[in-house]
Amino acid sequence: MKEPVLDRRIVKTKKALRDALTSLMKEKTFDEITVSDLTVRADINRGTFYLHYRDKYDLLQQSEEEILAGVQKIRSKKKKMLKKEDLPVFDFMNKPLPLVAELFEYLQEHAEFMTVILGPRGNPAFHVKLKEVMSSTMAQSILARLGEDQEELIVPIDYLSSYAISAQLGVIQHWLNTGMKESPMEVSLILSRLIFSNPVTLYKHPKT
Amino acid sequence: MKEPVLDRRIVKTKKALRDALTSLMKEKTFDEITVSDLTVRADINRGTFYLHYRDKYDLLQQSEEEILAGVQKIRSKKKKMLKKEDLPVFDFMNKPLPLVAELFEYLQEHAEFMTVILGPRGNPAFHVKLKEVMSSTMAQSILARLGEDQEELIVPIDYLSSYAISAQLGVIQHWLNTGMKESPMEVSLILSRLIFSNPVTLYKHPKT
């Protein structure tokens, strides 16, 4: 699926440009960033940029797709996914959901890019794409199974999905924006508790 | 606080430019939109644009702030807010939260702009600002009160906040993106149920 080019110069140039993009997005909005900005920061000739990317959007897209492919890869580890019959016995309050910890580890590895792309200067289209990838995986798949007999649900299943996925992304964003103080394991557990609780059951000793 | 200018020409020009912005954002990313695009679409001389806005970012910001002010206004209707003592008796499953229905009505009035600004071509900085406004209101204030004695919470309160607010925004986005099929009242009820439930209690007849 991929391996055609491996010339050191190409690899070096592309990496320099991607790093420059991440670096510049900490300072400016994407649309304020010019190709000149990128090549100056990357210490690359401007013409060279066009040898590898059509324009700055192409650079952004390729960077995004690389990350999304990584998330997809985690997602597709089906062995670790919960099955319907596990649901009643799985201890959501004390064990993080199987694939979620891996996801946070991956995010941590790519923290710089993830933080800017999901931040205030980021790309909302990336949010959408990430949600799409996440919606076919993780706790989402559990929620979907929960809603298999949709007639029984008191809210439309699509609203339940949107709600749950956005919530998960919210936790991811908060974790990134606060400097990833918790370990991937810890934040996974927090997420698991949030998903499978409601405001009342979030207490150690429920009052009602 | 405001009323200085009211010349018909100014009002007409500004409205034309704002409408043009909304219209163009259905087709292009904000950064792909040029001042020329805007003035052509608005049928306005390009020079006139600079009589009212410093640049296209200024136009975007002013449009955003107008909307945010509207949300703020709803938020500040304290009379309608739930108090702590209402919590145990309020029927979350069958009554929408007080201010939320009003919020959805307001969103519906500004549906065109809200849909593009919160959509894939929108502005993530606006997401952040909207979250900030929402976090000081709505169900969020309830969640905050729930967490007053934070020692009892099994998740950090800031994660609970991020989770809940993002979730609410997710519902708003889904509602807008699916053409607002539900009435403001209906979608408010859906949101209320989602907030105060968990995957299990979302069933009419809980199985566990």
Next chain:
DNA sequence: ACTATTAATAAACAGTTTGTTCATTATTTA
């Protein structure tokens, strides 16, 4: 209805940025 005021227009300006091309130099692979 008149007039002084203010907004909108059209046209022109230099300065950036863009995307492309070219001949030349440097690096890499095998």
Next chain:
DNA sequence: TAAATAATGAACAAACTGTTTATTAATAGT
């Protein structure tokens, strides 16, 4: 070491920006 390929620097027209100018048009207040 040689052949292949990537990077460079320079130059180009085209598009967009932000500003200015003189001129025309619309408006508010009387």
